[in-house]
Amino acid sequence: MPISVGRLVEPFSSDMLFKSEAQSYRMAVQCPCGREIKEAGEFKLLFLKKELNEIDILCPNDTCYLRELGFIKFDVENGKAKFREAAFYPPFVTWNKSQLGEEEADKVLKKMLKELVTRYVDWNVLLAEAK
């Protein structure tokens, strides 16, 4: 079941996020399959592994041979989904470092992860599904 988009959530400060976005540059990352990803909203989010409290970050290309580019993990505490960690997998990271350079790739990928967690995961829907 795909997760709907929307809502800002903890743990990142939305103020900080918007300030950094105002002065951000546009740079696309690329999946090794060739698909360009210009913004975090283009990734697909898939929540299947309920028992592991994990959301898969998928390539927007349906025929991608990698498919899973990263993950977002969370805990459920007192009936609330609480963000734990998010990361992209090594093949995706390595590819982008070879394309953009280590520093740029690091910067863009971290920004995209942060956006996914704060803007594109609907933590309230997630919670309803985790029950």
Ligand SMILES: [Zn+2]
């Ligand atoms: Zn791909």
